[in-house]
Amino acid sequence: xxxxxxxxxxxxxxxxxxxxxFSNIFFWGLxxxxxxxxxxxWVIQEGFEGAFFQNSLTGFALxxxxxxxxxxxxxxxxxxxxxxxxxxxxxxxxxxxxxIFILTITIIFATLANNLCLNGIFYVASYFGKTAxxxxxxxxxxxxxxxxxxxxxxxxxxxxxxxxxxxxxNPVQIRKQIF
Amino acid sequence: MPQKYFTSKTVKLVIAIVICAGxxxxxxxxxxxxxRGFFLRISLPFQKVFYGSSQRFSETVSFLASIxxxxxxxxxxxxxxxxxxxxxxxLRQVENENKILREQLDLLPRDKFLLAGGFVIGQDPQGSESxxxxxxxxxxxxxxxxxxxxxxxxxxxxxxxxxxxxxKINLLSGSNSLINVTDLETGAKGIxxxxxxxxxxxxxxxxxxxxxxxxxxxxxxxxxxxxxGLLVGKVKEVKASEDxxxxxxxxxxxxxxxxxxxxxxxxxK
Numbered sequence: 001x002x003x004x005x006x007x008x009x010x011x012x013x014x015x016x017x018x019x020x021x022f023s024n025i026f027f028w029g030l031x032x033x034x035x036x037x038x039x040x041x042w043v044i045q046e047g048f049e050g051a052f053f054q055n056s057l058t059g060f061a062l063x064x065x066x067x068x069x070x071x072x073x074x075x076x077x078x079x080x081x082x083x084x085x086x087x088x089x090x091x092x093x094x095x096x097x098x099x100i101f102i103l104t105i106t107i108i109f110a111t112l113a114n115n116l117c118l119n120g121i122f123y124v125a126s127y128f129g130k131t132a133x134x135x136x137x138x139x140x141x142x143x144x145x146x147x148x149x150x151x152x153x154x155x156x157x158x159x160x161x162x163x164x165x166x167x168x169x170n171p172v173q174i175r176k177q178i179f
Numbered sequence: 180m181p182q183k184y185f186t187s188k189t190v191k192l193v194i195a196i197v198i199c200a201g202x203x204x205x206x207x208x209x210x211x212x213x214x215r216g217f218f219l220r221i222s223l224p225f226q227k228v229f230y231g232s233s234q235r236f237s238e239t240v241s242f243l244a245s246i247x248x249x250x251x252x253x254x255x256x257x258x259x260x261x262x263x264x265x266x267x268x269x270l271r272q273v274e275n276e277n278k279i280l281r282e283q284l285d286l287l288p289r290d291k292f293l294l295a296g297g298f299v300i301g302q303d304p305q306g307s308e309s310x311x312x313x314x315x316x317x318x319x320x321x322x323x324x325x326x327x328x329x330x331x332x333x334x335x336x337x338x339x340x341x342x343x344x345x346x347k348i349n350l351l352s353g354s355n356s357l358i359n360v361t362d363l364e365t366g367a368k369g370i371x372x373x374x375x376x377x378x379x380x381x382x383x384x385x386x387x388x389x390x391x392x393x394x395x396x397x398x399x400x401x402x403x404x405x406x407x408g409l410l411v412g413k414v415k416e417v418k419a420s421e422d423x424x425x426x427x428x429x430x431x432x433x434x435x436x437x438x439x440x441x442x443x444x445x446x447x448k
Contacts, residue, residue, distance in 0.1 A: 002359030016222055019301040019312070020230040025237050025436070030305060048188050056195065063211075064218045065349050066304065067340060070211040078195050080189070125203055144305070 006166065007054050014038060015061045030144060030152035033111065035062050035150035037159045039077050040084055040110050044103075044137050045167075055081045069125075076117040107156050111149045183342055195352060216342040219312070223344055226300040234440050239400060240367055292406075294328075295319050295444040298347065308436040309353030309373070311336075315444065316344045324404040326445045333433050334358070334409040335442060346444075350436050351411065360411055361399040365389040368399055369412055371430060379430040382420065390417045390428050406445060 014034045020170060022031020035058050043049035059074030066073070091102050297315035302308070315321050325338045327348050336350040337358070349356050352373040359369045360381060367388035369381045384390055394414045400407025416429040 012222070013225075017230055018304045021224045021233040022228065023302045023304045024233040025240075033304075048193065052195075061218070064215045065222075065301075067215070067310065069203050070214075071199035071206070073356050075196050075203070078192060078199075078360060082192050085188075114314035121203065128204065151220065 004053075007057070010038065010163070010166070011035070011054070011058050011061050014058075015065045017067050018062075026151070030114070030120065030151075032155040032163055033114070033148060034155070036077070036080070036110060037107070037116055037152060037156050038163070039081055040107060040156065041163050043081045044106070047089075048081055051081060052078075052151045066161060072121055075121065076114055078128045080114050081118050083113055101154070104153055107153050108149050109112055111145070111152050114149075115145055193219045212340075212342070213268065217347045220340050223300065223314060226312070227298065230300045232438075234438075237438075240360070290330075292328075292443075292448040294409075295321060295446055296441060296443050298441055299439045302437065302439075308350055309355070310339065310350055311436075312350050313346050313348055313441075313442065313444070314344070316346045318343055319447055321346050321444050322446075324447060326398075326405045326409060327442050328409060328445060329434055329439065329442055334411055335407070335434065335436060337405065338444060341425050348442070351404050351432065352436050358405060358411070359399045359401040360396050362388075362390060362396040362414070363397050365391065365394060369425075369427075370375075371396065379432055381414070381428040381430050382425065384426040384428070386424070386426060388426065390414060390415060391428055396428075 018031065019032050022034070037062070038058055039055050042054045045051070055077050056074055059072075059077035060070065062068070062077075063070045064074040087102075087106055087109065091098075113119070228327075232321065243397040284418055295315055297313040297319070299311045300314045301312035303310050313327075314320075321338055321341050323338050323341055326334060327336045327338060328334050334351065336348045336356065337353075338355070340347040349351050350373070351371060352357060354373050356373040358371045359368070361368050367384050367390050369384035369388075371379050371381050374380050381396060382388075396411040396412060396414060397407045398407055398409040410433060412430040412432040413427045415431045418427060418429075419425070420427050
């Protein structure tokens with residue numbers, strides 16, 4: 001129970017940070033996608049199934065705060081989590097010496113996949129006349145996406161060590177598969 | 180198909196995706212609004228504190244970054260101040276003329292707007308300047324479609340969704356924004372839409388209308404809850420539309436949407 005409360009609080013405050021702080025303090029008007037970084041952390045720590053609850057809850061929170069139709073970010077995050085678990089299982093365990101490099105590639109890949117999924121859902125929904133899916137996501141070929149990738153790579157170590165510390169001090173330890 | 184593809188992981192993913200697709204395609208838009216409203220309500224105090232602090236932090240950083248330019252700016256401002264003092268005398272006369280013209284055009288004087296002021300507590304995290312969240316909602320008499328301005332009658336957007344204590348404002352620069360406008364100098368009419376946070380475009384202006392660089396664009400008051408005469412921006416560039424049937428103009432807004440902290444909702448038209 002205390003683990004679930006911790007997870008809920010992490011998601012809640014990350015969502016607020018994303019909405020009210022990061023979009024404000026960065027020069028580009030866009031900050032790192034903290035919620036996506038949480039997903040990456042949880043998936044490489046617990047695997048797809050172990051982090052299923054967190055991933056769904058994070059997507060749901062993002063749908064609520066970004067005024068998107070509920071389901072959009074849940075689906076996107078679950079797909080991204082599935083892909084990350086695929087990569088982490090095959091490469092992170094085997095190539096331990098290349099961990100930082102592979103993690104960077106994973107973050108880049110996850111950001112691209114997240115954006116591609118969002119754009120895909122938006123355009124498919126628009127095609128069927130569902131224009132209420134939310135606001136137009138960052139276009140796939142745009143400098144904004146490159147900036148988001150850069151910030152995500154930059155911020156992941158912070159998120160990683162912060163969450164690692166929190167989960168270590170939590171009485172119910174998060175199961176570790178890889179690290 | 181090999182059985183290895185039907186793992187519990189894949190099955191879980193497929194079921195979740197199907198449920199999400201169902202929610203996206205069949206769910207009425209407002210179904211989750213109570214949950215969204217609840218989330219916004221509990222996050223409101225945190226958002227207020229965080230947004231205010233980050234604004235102050237951002238301003239401090241901008242100030243520190245521009246400290247070397249302040250001396251030069253000071254000299255320029257002193258010069259400009261003298262110039263403006265002289266212009267004020269002339270503007271007093273224009274003010275009277277403006278009052279008479281507004282009466283003739285049946286416009287509501289700006290000081291007669293029934294305004295509800297509020298603080299911005301969040302904005303689009305994607306950096307596209309599509310929307311902001313205001314700390315005023317249903318309880319303060321805010322309704323969807325109302326115009327949102329900053330001081331001096333500069334239009335910034337329209338209320339989109341309203342919750343008990345907060346509301347979502349679609350900014351003019353957002354991809355969903357469409358506002359009827361007119362050219363103050365030439366009377367050319369058109370529609371201003373957002374260009375994915377990259378600026379504003381005045382579109383659907385007929386070829387017979389005249390658009391000049393530097394013209395002031397204001398709301399036309401047609402179709403909707405937006406009053407006539409609210410300032411949108413200035414024309415920066417004029418070009419033909421892709422199909423050559425219309426003209427379009429790049430409009431530069433008078434304010435930076437990502438730096439908004441206080442805005443006003445016009446409660447009467």
